[in-house]
Amino acid sequence: xxxxxxLAAAAALVLPLVVNSPYVLHIAVxxxxxxxxxQSMNLVLGYSGLLSLASPAFFGIGAxxxxxxxxxxxxxxxxTLVLSAIGGAVxxxxxxxxSLRVSRHAFVIVTLAATLLLQLIALNWxxxxxxxxxxxxxxxxxxxxxxxxxxxxxxxxxxxxxLAAIFCTWLVAGSRFGRAMVAARDNxxxxxxxxxxxxxxxxxxFCLSGGLAAVAGALYAHFITYIDPGxxxxxxxxxxxxxxxxxxxxxxxxxxxxxxxxxxxPEILRLTPEIRSLIYGAILLAIVVWQPRRLFA
Amino acid sequence: MAxxxxxLAQLAANGLSxxxxxxxxxxxLALLFGILGQVNFxxxxxxxxxxxxxxxxxxxLGLPYGAAAVLMVFVLAGFGxxxxxxxxxxxxxRGFESVVLGTLAVGIxxxxxxRLGFGATPLDIASPFEGSAFDLGGVLVFGQRLxxxxxxxxxxxxxxxxxxxxxxxxxxxxxxxxxxxCVMVGIDVNRVARWTGALAAGLTGLAGVVIAPLFDLxxxxxxxxxxxxxxxxxxxxxxNVWGAAIAGVALGLAESYAGxxxxxxxxxxxxxxxxIAMLLARPEGLFGRSVRV
Amino acid sequence: xxxxxxxxxxxxxxRGVTALDGVSLDVKPGTxxxxxxxxxxxxxxxxxxxxxxxxxxxGRVALQATELTALRPVDxxxxxxxxxxxxxxxxxxLTVIDNLLAAAQSSSGFGAFAEALRLPKxxxxxxQMRARAVxxxxxxxxxxxxxxxxxxxxxxxxxxxxxxxxxxxxPKLLLLDEPVAGVNPTLIEDLRAELLRMPKRGVTxxxxxxxxxxxxxxxxxxxxxxxxxxxxxxxxxxxxxxxxVMEAYLGHG
Numbered sequence: 001x002x003x004x005x006x007l008a009a010a011a012a013l014v015l016p017l018v019v020n021s022p023y024v025l026h027i028a029v030x031x032x033x034x035x036x037x038x039q040s041m042n043l044v045l046g047y048s049g050l051l052s053l054a055s056p057a058f059f060g061i062g063a064x065x066x067x068x069x070x071x072x073x074x075x076x077x078x079x080t081l082v083l084s085a086i087g088g089a090v091x092x093x094x095x096x097x098x099s100l101r102v103s104r105h106a107f108v109i110v111t112l113a114a115t116l117l118l119q120l121i122a123l124n125w126x127x128x129x130x131x132x133x134x135x136x137x138x139x140x141x142x143x144x145x146x147x148x149x150x151x152x153x154x155x156x157x158x159x160x161x162x163l164a165a166i167f168c169t170w171l172v173a174g175s176r177f178g179r180a181m182v183a184a185r186d187n188x189x190x191x192x193x194x195x196x197x198x199x200x201x202x203x204x205x206f207c208l209s210g211g212l213a214a215v216a217g218a219l220y221a222h223f224i225t226y227i228d229p230g231x232x233x234x235x236x237x238x239x240x241x242x243x244x245x246x247x248x249x250x251x252x253x254x255x256x257x258x259x260x261x262x263x264x265x266p267e268i269l270r271l272t273p274e275i276r277s278l279i280y281g282a283i284l285l286a287i288v289v290w291q292p293r294r295l296f297a
Numbered sequence: 298m299a300x301x302x303x304x305l306a307q308l309a310a311n312g313l314s315x316x317x318x319x320x321x322x323x324x325x326l327a328l329l330f331g332i333l334g335q336v337n338f339x340x341x342x343x344x345x346x347x348x349x350x351x352x353x354x355x356x357x358l359g360l361p362y363g364a365a366a367v368l369m370v371f372v373l374a375g376f377g378x379x380x381x382x383x384x385x386x387x388x389x390x391r392g393f394e395s396v397v398l399g400t401l402a403v404g405i406x407x408x409x410x411x412r413l414g415f416g417a418t419p420l421d422i423a424s425p426f427e428g429s430a431f432d433l434g435g436v437l438v439f440g441q442r443l444x445x446x447x448x449x450x451x452x453x454x455x456x457x458x459x460x461x462x463x464x465x466x467x468x469x470x471x472x473x474x475x476x477x478x479c480v481m482v483g484i485d486v487n488r489v490a491r492w493t494g495a496l497a498a499g500l501t502g503l504a505g506v507v508i509a510p511l512f513d514l515x516x517x518x519x520x521x522x523x524x525x526x527x528x529x530x531x532x533x534x535x536x537n538v539w540g541a542a543i544a545g546v547a548l549g550l551a552e553s554y555a556g557x558x559x560x561x562x563x564x565x566x567x568x569x570x571x572x573i574a575m576l577l578a579r580p581e582g583l584f585g586r587s588v589r590v
Numbered sequence: 591x592x593x594x595x596x597x598x599x600x601x602x603x604x605r606g607v608t609a610l611d612g613v614s615l616d617v618k619p620g621t622x623x624x625x626x627x628x629x630x631x632x633x634x635x636x637x638x639x640x641x642x643x644x645x646x647x648x649g650r651v652a653l654q655a656t657e658l659t660a661l662r663p664v665d666x667x668x669x670x671x672x673x674x675x676x677x678x679x680x681x682x683x684l685t686v687i688d689n690l691l692a693a694a695q696s697s698s699g700f701g702a703f704a705e706a707l708r709l710p711k712x713x714x715x716x717x718q719m720r721a722r723a724v725x726x727x728x729x730x731x732x733x734x735x736x737x738x739x740x741x742x743x744x745x746x747x748x749x750x751x752x753x754x755x756x757x758x759x760x761p762k763l764l765l766l767d768e769p770v771a772g773v774n775p776t777l778i779e780d781l782r783a784e785l786l787r788m789p790k791r792g793v794t795x796x797x798x799x800x801x802x803x804x805x806x807x808x809x810x811x812x813x814x815x816x817x818x819x820x821x822x823x824x825x826x827x828x829x830x831x832x833x834x835v836m837e838a839y840l841g842h843g
Contacts (some may be wrong), residue, residue: 051394098577105336105535106576108397109527117523117569124562127797176695176716177705183692189677193641194755196666196697204702234520238405241398274409281405288399289387296392 007255011232012159024127025151030222031188031263032158033216034163036165037236038243038255040212045241046249047173049185049296050104053237054095054111055213060086060232062130062214063221065120067138070222077141077148081218088205088214096206100199119232134228141222154223162256163217165212170252172208182250183206235277242280245287303435308557310433314442316549318511319450320542322522323529324456325497331536332493335396340526341405341519343498346348347373347505347513349411352422362424366506370499378491378499385494386487389476393531404519424510428534441511444500448507452500453542459521467493469555473536528568592645593655594619595671600639600649602632609635611818612649617763617811622785622795624805627815628839631770634676636815637765641673642666652764661698667696670762676771676798680748680755682741686732689740690723691716691824719758722726725756730784746777753784755795755815761835766797770804782808814838 014027017130037055043129046053062084072293091114099110111179122129129135141157148157172178183190184198221227239262247258288295326340350434354365382398406525429440461465465488472479472489479486512518529548533540548568556564593616602610610632617623625633638644640651642663651658657667681689700712725735730750731774735743740751749769756764769785770778786808788795799805805812805824814822814829816838820831829835 039793042618049392051397105393107395108336108572109531110576113524113527113569113573117566117573120562120566120569143612171706171708172702175705175708176691176712177702177783179684179692180705182684186681186683187679189675190681191644191692192643192663193667194693195663195759196692197664197666201702230749235680238401243402245398254346274413277405278411278413281402283410284402285406286397286400288395289383291387291391291395294391295398295533296394 016155019107022151025155026261027267028160029154031235031260032155032162032225034220034239034243034259034263035076035256036216037240037261038247039165040209041240042218042249042251043169043173043205043209043212044119046251046255047178047181047246049203050100050202050206051144051296052111052209053108053234054115054210055094055117055240056232056234056236057095057111058091058213059092059120059217059236060115060118060229062088062217063227063231064135064217066218067221067227068128070139070141071135071137074139076144076220078143081141084218085211086126086212088103089211089212090216092103092207092210093203093212096203100202100206106169115232115234115237119229122229122232127144129229132207133176134230135228136224138221138227141219148222149265156221161215165215165218166252167254168208168212169179173203177201177204182202191239215297221277237279238280238284242284243246246283249295304432304557308553310436310438310555311557312550313546314438314446314549315553317446317449318442318504318508318545319447319529319549320545321452321528322475322501322508323533323541323545324453324538325499325501325504326523326526327333327479327530327533327536327538327541328500329493329497331538332469332537333385333490334335334476335388335393337400337428337497337524338523339380339400339407339409340501341521341523342404342407343373343377343501343519343523344505345411345514345516345519346376346407347417347502348422348501348509350517351509352415352420355422364421366503369506370502373502374495376494377501379410380498381490381494382487385490389486389490396406408516415514415546416518417570419513419515421513422510426488427510436472436550441507445507445511448503452503456496456500458494458565465489472528496534525568528572531572549574594616594654595640595691595796596652597640597839598650598652600636600651601647602635602639602644603647608818610646613815613818613820613821614649615813615820617713617794617796619762619794620789622789622808623799624812625796625798625815626800626802626805626812628754631815631838632818633815634767637767637798638739640666641671641765642842655790664696667759668699672756672759672761672763673765674752674756674767678745678752678766678772680740680743680751682739684740684742685737686738686740686751687720687723687727690726690749690755690758691719694719694758696770698819718802722758724774726757746773746780749773749777749781750784753781757791761793763769763794763796765801766795766799768799769797770801778804828832 008219015028020026030087037059041055044050065078065087067085069083070077093108099107123131148154158284173181179190180196180201183194183196184201188198217231243258243262248254249254271279300440315473322344325343326337329335329337350369351365354360354369355362358365360367360368384403385396388395388399424441426444431438461468468484468489469492471484476486513572525548528542529545533544533550551567552564555567595617597613597615599608601608602838613636627633634648635644640647640658642661642665645660653669653671658669658671660664661669681692684692695785706714727736730753732747732751732754735747741749743751773781781802783803797805797809809826812824812826812829813820814835821838822832822835
């Protein structure tokens with residue numbers, strides 16, 4: 001296991017030096033963004049055992065915050081990325097604080113409703129978002145004045161982001177706090193009787209998840225250079241669920257492997273989006289029906 | 298103009314007819330939640346499937362609207378039983394999120410299968426009721442809308458009688474009250490699940506075949522339906538069929554007035570906002586949980 | 591001697607049904623106090639109200655000078671009251687030692703950031719708790735299974751683990767809901783010995799149990815609950831002689 005990990009890390013490190021196909025590097029950058037998103041979902045679905053459909057909401061918030069600050073104010077990305085993360089975390093707190101108190105049913109539906117509501121706002125708040133026209137010509141990110149322009153620079157930027165997300169997950173989930181998350185996931189009543197504040201534990205995990213998803217959104221916006229209300233689209237959730245569940249929810253490296261495989265595979269097999277979604281749907285269905293590992297308490 | 302009584306009456310008529318459609322579309326979701334305690338995320342896709350199957354029956358099989366509609370409702374009911382057997386039955390004892398994920402997967406499959414089969418360009422169904430309209434003292438009512446209202450009345454009465462007077466209907470009501478007790482007294486809960494799935498999908502398909510001719514058909518038309526249905530079911534008290542009917546009409550009216558007197562964004566947002574507020578403030582909804590007939 | 595736990599006039603209603611109808615009782619420190627009564631007499635509901643899992647409609651609960659009324663479960667634990675459940679509960683997907691450590695989580699009170707960043711104070715606390723867990727494992731003869739998943743333990747071992755978890759934070763009062771339910775006679779003997787040692791560990795016990803033989807054997811004081819009210823109270827001998835108790839059990843048990 002360790003050897004595989006080191007080998008993969010070494011391969012990832014030298015990839016852009018060996019391969020200079022813009023297409024491959026493009027996929028690699030997207031993979032990096034998906035790793036951040038997968039860990040964001042892993043914290044909630046895997047370690048906390050909660051089904052959130054709000055990943056696209058925080059992704060979209062991050063994308064719009066970073067875009068607007070860069071386009072309108074020309075702020076440095078080191079600052080806008082942090083502000084995006086804060087925006088995502090605050091949005092998660094607003095969604096999670098009331099809904100996590102009510103019930104798990106309420107949580108699922110409120111996360112979905114929040115996503116759709118945000119899309120509606122992005123569509124209609126035309127003064128700021130230009131509605132369905134979207135925002136184009138998003139500049140390349142600048143970190144302390146240094147621009148990220150070439151594919152290779154992009155690659156290392158997103159690799160760093162992915163690594164940071166993994167590290168962040170390790171810090172939280174691998175700590176005593178992570179043990180409390182798992183305890184609250186596996187048996188809420190017993191966790192409460194042990195003095196573990198299940199509500200606060202979950203809320204923290206959800207906010208962190210929101211922050212990570214927002215950073216992914218910000219990077220995505222800068223990379224693609226165009227966003228519209230479609231960034232709040234539901235299809236991101238479907239891909240993420242596949243990556244995290246098939247990869248292994250509640251493990252540190254499983255979702256990373258899931259993100260790599262399920263970004264690369266459709267490209268290698270040259271699948272159309274419809275066929276890809278059909279396959280993802282079938283895999284998800286098979287796993288849920290079969291459930292080799294229990295997904296929810 | 299806003300205070301013109303004919304205009305206000307027109308808004309009321311529109312709201313009422315749209316609302317009856319919402320109610321009809323939401324009953325299946327309410328039933329599944331009320332009886333089995335499960336949330337069906339493929340609900341919107343069942344509606345979409347009903348509409349596309351209708352189109353297919355009319356254009357490919359050359360069936361008239363009425364015959365195709367009836368046939369497809371039964372096809373959908375069969376599909377519902379299958380869905381219940383495959384996705385719901387194995388997950389009854391696991392967390393409810395399992396069924397959410399499973400039905401989500403089914404929804405993704407249906408949406409993309411239809412996209413492959415019919416393409417993504419909006420299509421149109423020609424219904425014989427479409428052209429007709431009635432003028433009631435300046436208030437215009439369309440034939441297809443009247444059909445929706447009539448079908449709603451018939452479907453709702455039939456459902457009521459079914460739950461009340463049939464053996465399986467009684468078993469379904471018993472399951473909604475206490476699933477564990479049902480197992481103990483020998484009620485086959487899996488059979489109840491299949492019947493509930495069939496009934497829910499049949500009703501959702503029925504909504505699809507009567508409402509679809511009013512709008513364009515496209516593969517992800519279900520998203521809007523599912524979220525409206527969630528709103529209706531939640532406002533009506535998760536699983537309360539009567540509550541869902543009333544909430545559907547209320548939402549239709551509220552949207553009609555919001556759209557007529559305010560703007561389209563407010564109209565679209567009203568369902569979400571009331572739904573979220575309801576979930577957080579009164580999780581049991583306005584009318585309380587459990588199936589009541 | 592003043593009471594450790596005092597319950598005064600607790601009322602709990604569900605949709606018109608009165609589950610607890612003004613229950614008042616005291617648990618004296620260093621004792622084993624039993625709570626018995628026919629099914630549906632409100633025993634578990636009373637435990638729920640004491641431990642914060644349900645909110646009473648009236649009355650008050652206090653642990654010496656600390657008011658427990660209306661506290662959340664987490665805060666009741668921090669005040670020094672631990673509980674177990676009628677159905678055996680452990681964390682199946684954590685190892686045995688992690689179960690014990692998870693049970694000690696509340697004693698830290700550190701924030702999420704302090705935990706995630708593994709600040710020295712949290713590491714020190716973790717080391718203390720680990721030492722405590724090793725000690726508990728030894729006491730309950732579970733040392734050999736420290737690294738096993740809790741799910742892999744036998745039923746009896748899980749029962750012992752559950753008790754060990756309850757002791758991790760050195761609670762002043764331990765509420766045990768049917769500690770020997772579903773347990774075979776040999777293991778009942780083991781558990782009985784463990785329960786009798788509790789007061790020596792400084793833990794006062796308050797037990798709901800249907801095994802009356804055990805209750806009358808180990809308890810210093812017994813309360814009998816019937817239809818939401820305290821029907822009888824006293825030493826085991828006194829309660830055994832109280833005719834109303836048998837009547838309650840036979841009459842509508």
